[in-house]
Amino acid sequence: MNFAFDDETEDMREAVERFARRELGGAPPRDGVPDREEFRRRWQLAGKQGLVGSVVPERYGGSGLDAVAAAAVMEAFGYGCPDTGFAFSVAAHLFAALVPVVEFGTEEQKRRWLPALCSGERIAAHAITEPEAGSDTLGLRTRAVRDGDHYVLEGVKAFTTNAPVADVFVVQAATAPGGGFFGLTAFVVEAGTPGLTVGPPYEKVGLRGSPTADVRLDGCVVPATAVLGAEGAGAGVFAGSMKWERTCLFAAYLGAMRRVLESTVAYAGRREQFGVPIGDFQAVSHRVVDMTLAVESARLVLYKAAWQLARGREDQVAPALAKLAVSEAAVRVGLDAVQLHGALGVLGGEAETLLRDALPARIFSGTNEIQRNNVARALGLGGSRRGAGRR
Incomplete structure (x- = not known):
């Protein structure tokens, strides 16, 4: 058993703490809604530091960290940055949205999405929770119907972290309602796709530095190449x-x-x-x-x-x-x-x-x-x- 980090990880921890204190200081917004431009500015700084793509393989623009090193970096981030909401947004982007693309995406999807998401140029959100389906993820009401070489998405997502600032969404929808574990499918959907709209940011009790909102899918048409993994692999x-x-x-x-x-x-x-x-x-x-x-x-x-x-x-x-x-x-x-x-x-x-x-x-x-x-x-x-x- 060894409770110490290796020298490289320890150096990263110290660098991230210094960066967060120097560049990301300041309390979270008091009114519960972060300023969009300021959020983007800080995000791009975090991207230059390698924080928003830390576990993504280097060939796609990330740092290729394993889970221990990634946790060490996030701990240092949380220590140095007094705005835990901002750190939360970075972590949600990284672990809930980028990791699925790394683990389940095609080579084309990885090369298309990951570099800009790792650099801080773009921001990702994972849309799964719904007004009537939180813990019961197999009970999602959002539907994805196959229509030739496209899918049509219909439904509403709630409590979606980063939604107000996201450029890319990983969206979970039911392709086989009632199909249990194999009834869900994940899609990578670009912001601005017709039929995808984002509601106003929530004003929250906590994590105020993390922009959060509803996402509505109203006849949102995405190509079959937007499927992440395979049809029916969404729960996985x-x-x-x-x-x-x-x-x-x-x-x-x-x-x-x-x-x-x-x-x-x-x-x-x-x-x-x-x-x-x-x-x-x-x-x-x-x-x-x-x-x-x-x-x-x-x-x-x-x-x-x-x-x-x-x-x-x-x-x-x-x-x-x-x-x-x-x-x-x-x-x-x-x-x-x-x-x-x-x-x-x-x-x-x-x-x-x-x-x-x-x-x-x-x-x-x-x-x-x-x-x-x-x-x-x-x-x-x-x-x-x-x-x-x-x-």
Whole structure:
């Protein structure tokens, strides 16, 4: 067992932390909707740094990182960038949209889409969630009907990360309604395709630096060459991307938690009550220790999942546990940081920002309840419940 990164990965971590602090500093937008031009400017900077294409093979413009190195880079990104929403958008682009193209795309699709998506010139979004189908991904109502050498897409997608700024969409639709695992198909659809429209950006409680909106498909015609993988392979495409997302995306939260933990320790050391620093009180110091334990425990679980993913191990439990451990730890650390900052904790600052950004983490990438279902089923429990753990 070796808990240290190799020299190359450590150098990348340090470079990303410096870059994020220097170029991506500043709090997330307070009104919940990031400025489009500023978002693009920061995105292009992240592209030049290699962040938006880190796991894509070098021949397509990426850096070719494995899952461990990618998680290390995302952790450094989350630590250096105070806008966790922006880091979340980068991770969603990379792990939910680019990874499916890398793993399932044809050579023509890879050469057409990946270079610009890796450079920061273009942005990708993964459209799967619907108003009536969140965790029940096999119950999608969006339809794709074959018409000669084209497909016609009809439906509405909700909560689509990056939708307001996306140039490319990976869209999941049912080609065989009621067909179960083999009833879904993934498509690569360019923004501006007639019939594809994006709604206004959401104003969210957390992850405000990540632009999110609905996507409507109204007679959207795409060529058969837009199919990702093969017809009926959509569920497999989605499952593959979720292994990466539930592992590497959540590494950004590790960095954010470490940043807030450090600032909370510093605050406890200088804030005085009754003539002594509040860190001298056992109730405070023990809470800080518990925060540290939560962060370190979650970190170990996540990097174990990344280690297995880097070695090609087909394990659905490790990513589910990583997602559970990190998201639950982020909420707890956020709550504790707010408590230790007292009245200042409910004003604008790192503590309350982490808490707001952590709340969605228990929902996206499959709710934590679904992750528990998945793990329970892997342990031989709950398998008799119809539809349990579909996502």
